[in-house]
Amino acid sequence: MKNSSILIAHGAGGQLSHELIAELFLPFLENPVLSNLDDSALLTAPGTRLALTTDAYVVKPLFFPGGDIGRLSLCGTVNDLAMMGAAPLGIAASFILEEGFATEKLERILGSLKAAAEEAGTEVVAGDTKVVERGKADGLFITTSGVGAVPEGVDIQGRNAREGDAVILSGPVGDHEAGILLARGDFSLKGTVLSDCAPLNHLVDAMLGASKEIHVLRDPTRGGLATVLWEIANSSEVGLEVEEEAIQVRSEVMGVCDLLGFDPLYLANEGKLVAVVPEKHAEKVLSAMKSHPLGKSSVAIGRVVAGHPGRVHLKTRIGGHRLLEPLSGEQFPRIC
Amino acid sequence: MRKMETDETRIASLVKEIPELLDGGFRAMEVCGTHTVSIFRSGIRSLLPESVDLISGPGCPVCVTPVGEIDKAVNLAHRKDVVILTFGDLMRVPGSTSSLSLARAEGSDVRIITSPLDTLAIAQAEPGKKAVFFAVGFETTSPAIAASVREARAKGIENLFILSSLRLIPPALRALLSSKKLALDGFLLPGHVSVIIGAAPYSFLVREFAIGGVITGFEALDILEGVSMLLRQKKEARAAIEIQYRRAVKEGGNPRALGIMDEVFMPVDASWRGLGTIPDSGLALREEFRGMDAAQAFDIPYEEVDDPPGCRCGEVLQGLIRPPECPLFGTRCTPQYPVGPCMVSSEGSCAAFYRYGALR
Numbered sequence: 001m002k003n004s005s006i007l008i009a010h011g012a013g014g015q016l017s018h019e020l021i022a023e024l025f026l027p028f029l030e031n032p033v034l035s036n037l038d039d040s041a042l043l044t045a046p047g048t049r050l051a052l053t054t055d056a057y058v059v060k061p062l063f064f065p066g067g068d069i070g071r072l073s074l075c076g077t078v079n080d081l082a083m084m085g086a087a088p089l090g091i092a093a094s095f096i097l098e099e100g101f102a103t104e105k106l107e108r109i110l111g112s113l114k115a116a117a118e119e120a121g122t123e124v125v126a127g128d129t130k131v132v133e134r135g136k137a138d139g140l141f142i143t144t145s146g147v148g149a150v151p152e153g154v155d156i157q158g159r160n161a162r163e164g165d166a167v168i169l170s171g172p173v174g175d176h177e178a179g180i181l182l183a184r185g186d187f188s189l190k191g192t193v194l195s196d197c198a199p200l201n202h203l204v205d206a207m208l209g210a211s212k213e214i215h216v217l218r219d220p221t222r223g224g225l226a227t228v229l230w231e232i233a234n235s236s237e238v239g240l241e242v243e244e245e246a247i248q249v250r251s252e253v254m255g256v257c258d259l260l261g262f263d264p265l266y267l268a269n270e271g272k273l274v275a276v277v278p279e280k281h282a283e284k285v286l287s288a289m290k291s292h293p294l295g296k297s298s299v300a301i302g303r304v305v306a307g308h309p310g311r312v313h314l315k316t317r318i319g320g321h322r323l324l325e326p327l328s329g330e331q332f333p334r335i336c
Numbered sequence: 337m338r339k340m341e342t343d344e345t346r347i348a349s350l351v352k353e354i355p356e357l358l359d360g361g362f363r364a365m366e367v368c369g370t371h372t373v374s375i376f377r378s379g380i381r382s383l384l385p386e387s388v389d390l391i392s393g394p395g396c397p398v399c400v401t402p403v404g405e406i407d408k409a410v411n412l413a414h415r416k417d418v419v420i421l422t423f424g425d426l427m428r429v430p431g432s433t434s435s436l437s438l439a440r441a442e443g444s445d446v447r448i449i450t451s452p453l454d455t456l457a458i459a460q461a462e463p464g465k466k467a468v469f470f471a472v473g474f475e476t477t478s479p480a481i482a483a484s485v486r487e488a489r490a491k492g493i494e495n496l497f498i499l500s501s502l503r504l505i506p507p508a509l510r511a512l513l514s515s516k517k518l519a520l521d522g523f524l525l526p527g528h529v530s531v532i533i534g535a536a537p538y539s540f541l542v543r544e545f546a547i548g549g550v551i552t553g554f555e556a557l558d559i560l561e562g563v564s565m566l567l568r569q570k571k572e573a574r575a576a577i578e579i580q581y582r583r584a585v586k587e588g589g590n591p592r593a594l595g596i597m598d599e600v601f602m603p604v605d606a607s608w609r610g611l612g613t614i615p616d617s618g619l620a621l622r623e624e625f626r627g628m629d630a631a632q633a634f635d636i637p638y639e640e641v642d643d644p645p646g647c648r649c650g651e652v653l654q655g656l657i658r659p660p661e662c663p664l665f666g667t668r669c670t671p672q673y674p675v676g677p678c679m680v681s682s683e684g685s686c687a688a689f690y691r692y693g694a695l696r
Contacts, residue, residue, distance in 0.1 A: 002673060005441050015672050260450065261370075261682050263377070318347050318556045320379020322692045328671035 013222025014327030066195030070113030086148030369683025534589030610650025
């Protein structure tokens with residue numbers, strides 16, 4: 001790797017994160033399953049296909065409007081499974097606690113983790129705790145892992161997008177990261193945006209109920225919508241054409257972006273998904289999404305084209321065109 | 337993105353009107369980095385005829401900060417009792433051997449702030465540390481920095497220092513035109529800077545160089561309007577300083593902000609990346625505030641350092657070349673591994689070209 005030490009930007013979910021994985025992790029750990037770099041690994045066991053995923057949570061602050069690290073750590077892992085179409089079978093959670101951490105806070109976090117698990121219809125079935133010295137874990141870090149079963153006839157992977165497919169987005173973007181930025185209070189910004197943090201597995205169930213022909217699902221977390229679209233274009237070796245006008249951004253989120261010079265298309269979400277669906281199933285899937293509470297603002301934002309493979313073209317609000325590149329460089333730390 | 341409904345019809349009619357106003361080639365410089373980003377983000381280039389040439393100027397504060405000044409900040413960051421406070425974009429600008437971002441990864445205390453007033457709270461909360469605010473920016477940010485200097489003085493805060501790389505826009509435009517390397521039909525003048533300074537400080541453009549300018553806002557519609565106003569000047573063979581951004585800019589600027597800037601700072605000769613030393617183009621603390629001047633309080637070596645080998649940021653900043661004409665662009669110099677500052681800053685034109693692609 002080009003850098004001799006780890007930078008904050010290596011954790012931002014953009015190109016440097018990709019590089020860290022491609023140049024440092026994969027040379028040691030590479031295998032056909034891991035190399036797909038999807039949200040979960042697909043494993044086959046006799047008679048069934050399983051999805052397996054793991055994710056660490058280091059968010060700061062631990063409590064934020066719309067959620068806390070407990071809810072986030074459950075939703076993030078359930079969503080990674082859901083993005084393969086898998087229903088969660090069980091969740092494992094590891095807690096790295098800092099000496100001096102208030103048990104009252106831990107109770108609140110566990111309560112909200114439990115509530116989120118109930119919302120998702122799953123349970124924490126294994127766990128571990130470790131305690132480290134004061135100042136070594138920013139209060140609390142959580143790692144969750146999940147196993148899910150992939151239903152018969154479902155094949156959802158980042159590489160499956162095909163020419164002519166519709167690209168659907170489940171609602172306004174940027175809520176989670178804008179909410180965290182405001183909650184951190186670092187930037188003398190006033191106001192509140194609720195994080196969209198939510199388990200998406202029931203929404204995905206509803207979509208699969210409408211059609212099993214969903215090609216790709218992705219939740220635009222770190223790196224935001226722009227990075228996820230770019231990843232899909234690259235994994236599937238197709239081009240994407242997306243309309244800026246169709247992408248919703250709440251005015252409060254836009255306000256945060258205007259002040260800090262951010263592009264909302266690069267802000268993290270924790271309760272949104274992007275679906276790539278064959279055109280003839282798009283209507284059914286979209287209407288199933290709209291009738292689910294977490295997808296009621298769903299909208300088709302573009303389509304997959306044969307031209308410009310690996311590139312995402314954005315038609316701007318005023319009718320111009322530009323490329324959407326993945327997040328590059330430093331994004332703000334500790335958002336998930 | 338669905339924002340409040342802007343004048344879509346006005347945009348459509350400007351897109352139609354601009355080619356009709358054109359008479360041969362037309363080249364304007366957008367001085368401000370925020371304009372550059374807005375032009376790319378909204379895809380304005382793809383809507384204009386190819387003969388409308390919009391080039392980026394020296395209006396990205398991080399980009400014009402010379403290597404030697406980055407080195408000074410990195411030098412201070414390595415001292416145990418110092419916390420460096422700075423705006424995010426500066427973190428990754430390479431100095432001659434390191435950057436603030438690398439210094440932080442190696443254990444230095446470097447923190448990102450977004451408002452100059454944050455510096456007061458940090459200095460007060462940590463009296464055992466010397467808080468050094470590495471201040472870059474133009475007339476837009478200088479009044480708020482001046483206000484925090486005054487506030488620190490009033491509150492008796494003694495551990496806050498300013499490392500000033502503050503710069504002024506009009507002297508840079510004068511230097512740019514005096515070099516005679518660049519032929520321009522007009523300037524899209526920076527909206528935010530002009531909120532503070534007003535229109536009068538640009539009058540020399542017309543008087544001495546016979547070049548007009550339009551003080552322009554940052555929405556796509558503003559920029560298209562600014563372009564059409566400049567085209568009209570050209571068509572009518574006149575040069576003037578006009579204000580498109582009326583909703584924010586007054587002829588006389590903001591006298592209160594100008595007053596506090598003048599109370600705290602004085603103009604000094606300053607070095608710009610690409611443009612060299614320009615008379616009276618930087619801001620230094622006045623005598624009464626010298627106690628807070630990091631350059632005085634610390635013994636920091638300063639060396640004029642050449643730009644990194646091969647880096648053509650200096651020419652990009654003067655509008656002499658477009659970013660892709662630099663041999664390092666997209667090869668050795670990318671937003672992940674920037675060589676020059678124009679690839680680092682979110683307002684840098686190399687970063688904008690890289691990020692938003694060359695779809696014209």
